[in-house]
Amino acid sequence: MAIPKILLYYVFTPLSDPEAIRLWQRDLCESLDLRGRILISKDGLNGTVGGDLPALKRYVRKTRQYAPFKDIDFKWSEGTGLDETGSSLDFPRLVVKVRDEIVSFGAPDSLSVDADGVVGGGTRLAPAELHALVAERGDDVVFFDGRNAFEAEIGRFRGAVVPDVANTREFAAELDSGKYDHLKNQPVVTYCTGGIRCEVLSSLMKDRGFGEVYQLEGGIVRYGEAYGDDGLWDGSLYVFDQRMSVDFSDHAAVLGRCQACGAATSHMLNCRDLSCREQLVACENCVALTAPACAAHAA
Numbered sequence: 604m605a606i607p608k609i610l611l612y613y614v615f616t617p618l619s620d621p622e623a624i625r626l627w628q629r630d631l632c633e634s635l636d637l638r639g640r641i642l643i644s645k646d647g648l649n650g651t652v653g654g655d656l657p658a659l660k661r662y663v664r665k666t667r668q669y670a671p672f673k674d675i676d677f678k679w680s681e682g683t684g685l686d687e688t689g690s691s692l693d694f695p696r697l698v699v700k701v702r703d704e705i706v707s708f709g710a711p712d713s714l715s716v717d718a719d720g721v722v723g724g725g726t727r728l729a730p731a732e733l734h735a736l737v738a739e740r741g742d743d744v745v746f747f748d749g750r751n752a753f754e755a756e757i758g759r760f761r762g763a764v765v766p767d768v769a770n771t772r773e774f775a776a777e778l779d780s781g782k783y784d785h786l787k788n789q790p791v792v793t794y795c796t797g798g799i800r801c802e803v804l805s806s807l808m809k810d811r812g813f814g815e816v817y818q819l820e821g822g823i824v825r826y827g828e829a830y831g832d833d834g835l836w837d838g839s840l841y842v843f844d845q846r847m848s849v850d851f852s853d854h855a856a857v858l859g860r861c862q863a864c865g866a867a868t869s870h871m872l873n874c875r876d877l878s879c880r881e882q883l884v885a886c887e888n889c890v891a892l893t894a895p896a897c898a899a900h901a902a
Contacts, residue, residue, distance in 0.1 A: 605655040605656070605685050605689060606655060606656040607653065607654070607655060607656075607681070607682030607683060607684050607685050607691060607692070607693075608653065608654070608655070608656050608659050608679055608680070608681065608682050609639075609651065609652070609653040609679070609680045609681070609682045609691070609693060609844065610639075610650070610651065610652050610653070610659055610662070610663070610677050610678070610679060611650075611651050611677075611678040611680065611796070611797045611824060612648075612649075612650055612651075612675050612676065612677045612678060612797075613647065613648060613649040613650070613675075613705065613706075613797065613798070613799040613802075614647050614648050614671070614672055614674070614675045614720075615646055615647040615705075615716045615720045615721050615802060616646075616647050616648075616671040616672070616716065616718060616720070617645065617646065617647075617671075617716055617717065617718065618643065618644070618645055618646070618647065618648075618671065619645075621643045621644055621645055621701045622701055624643050624648065625641075625643050625699050625700065625701050627669075628641050628643070628648075628650075628666075628699050629641075629697070629699040631662060631665055631666070632652060632662065632697050632699065633697065635654060635658040635659075635661055635662055636654055636655075636658060636688065636689050636690050637652045637653065637654040637658060637659070637662060637690075637691070637697065638652065638653055638654065638690050638691045638693075638694035638695070638696055638697045639651045639652030639653055639691070639694045639697060639698075639844075640652075640694070640697075640698045640699075640700075641698070641699045641700070642700055642701075642702050642705045642706075643699070643700070643701050643702070643705065644701065644702050644703060644704055644705045644711075646704070646705060646711075646714060646716040647705050647716065648672065648675075648705065649705035649706060649799055651694075651843065651844065652691075652694070652697075653682045653691030653692075653693045653694050653844070654682075654685070654689070654690065654691050655685060655689055658689075663677050671718070676798075676821060678797055678821065678822075678824045678825065680824070680842075680849060681849075682846075683845060683846055692845065693844045693845045693846055694844055694845065695845075705799070706771060706799050706800055706802075706803055707770070707771055707772055708771050708772060708774060708775065708800075708803050708804075708807070709771075709772040709775065710775055710803075710807070713806075713807065713810065714803060714806065715806075720802070721802045721803065721806055722806075723806050723809055723810070724801075724802055724803075724805045724806045724809070724816075724818060725791075725793060725801065725805030725806070725808070725809065725816035725817045725818040726816070726817045726818070727817070727818055727820040728792065728817045728818070728819055728820060729820050729821075729825075730819070730820075730821075730825060730826045730829040730830060730834075731829070733792060733817075733819060733826070733835075734834070734835070736790065736792070736817070737835065740790055743789055743790060744789075744790050744792060745764060745786050745789050745790065745791045745792065746759075746760040746761075746762060746763035746764065746792050746794060746835075747763065747764050747766075747783075747786075747791050747792065747793045747794070747804075747808075748760070748763050748764065748765045748766065748794065748795075749774075749793045749794060749795035749800040749801045749804040750795050750796065750800065750841070751768060751769055751770055751771070752765055752766065752767055752768055752769065753769075753841075753871075753881070753882045753883075753884075754796075754841040754882075756858070756859050756860075756884050757838050757839045757841055757848055757858055757859035757869045757871060757884060758823075758836070758837065758838030758839045758840050758841065758848075758855075758858060758869070759836075759837065759838060759858070760792075760794060760835050760836055760837070761835050761836075761837055763794075764783070764786070766782075766783075769881075771800060771803075774804060774807065775807060778807060778808060778811050779811070783813075784812075786813065787812050787813050787814055788814055788815075789815065790815045790817065791808065791813055791815065791816050791817065792817045792818070792819060793805045793808070793816065793817065793818045793819070794818070794819040794822060794823060794826075795819075795822050795823070796822050796823055796824060796840065796841075796842065797821065797822040797823075797824050797825075798818065798819065798820060798821050798822035798824075798825070799822075801818040801819065801822070802818065804818075805817070805818045823836065823840050824840070827840065827851035828851075831851040831852040832850075832851050832852040832854055832855045832856065833852075836851070837856045837858060838855060838856050838857070838858040838859070838869065839855055839857075839858075839859070839869035841871060841882075847870070847871045847872060847882075848869050848870070848871055850869070855869070857869055859871070859884040860884060861884060861885050861886035861889055862883055862884055862885055862895060863885060863886070863889040863895055864886065864888070864889055866886045866888070866889075868884060868885070868886040868887070869884075870884070870885060870886055870887055870890070871883065871884055871885070872885060872890065872895070874895070874896050874897045875894035875895060875896045876896055876897075879896075879897060881897040883895050883896075883897060
């Protein structure tokens with residue numbers, strides 16, 4: 604029986620010919636019946652793809668054969684299933700594109716990348732090192748969410764600062780607003796889903812005078828693998844595919860509240876207006892009664 608899996612990965616490394624990488628990655632995924640989204644820029648590669656286990660293992664092996672990608676940290680998770688063709692149900696299609704940025708902060712010229720990754724980013728902390736920092740520094744440690752604000756509605760690190768941003772392009776202005784200047788002399792730990800957004804965010808924070816900036820290596824995914832729901836993380840992890848959210852254990856806290864009835868839920872879905880990209884917390888009972896909509900499209 605085919606086993607559905609999903610890969611989440613990225614690498615920051617200089618690429619002289621992003622278009623050639625795009626064609627190679629597209630052809631490789633098509634040959635293996637993989638679906639998902641891969642973004643490529645002059646600064647590296649960022650992907651999430653799903654398919655059956657043997658095909659994904661071949662994808663990992665082939666991708667790592669290209670020298671700049673040999674050390675990619677591939678993160679594995681369970682997929683929902685496969686269709687009759689053997690393609691992932693978690694992604695509607697395969698998208699492979701060249702962009703100015705592999706994660707869209709709207710600041711491509713402020714990012715410096717060499718063969719070792721992002722230049723001038725935060726100090727990396729493995730999950731155990733994060734616990735050691737908190738044990739040593741206690742309440743002085745500030746968790747800083749590097750995701751869109753709606754993602755934190757169903758899960759976040761305990762006591763985290765959650766910036767009021769709808770997308771990553773708003774982070775630079777949010778940092779420049781002065782709201783977080785009081786944190787510039789404290790240890791700040793940035794975190795995000797798999798680590799990529801914090802690569803850029805921690806660099807932006809250091810550029811703006813934050814003196815002690817860390818980034819959670821491997822993101823929430825790696826932390827959840829290490830500690831599940833028995834550490835500093837509470838709730839469910841939002842993911843950008845058809846699963847919408849994943850839990851690390853059978854005793855995950857439920858932080859989300861249905862926008863319609865207020866019931867506790869980790870269930871999320873898209874606004875019913877097809878032109879809207881807003882994500883909503885809505886319990887399954889309310890969804891069954893009527894498809895929810897964001898405030899702008901509720902009428």
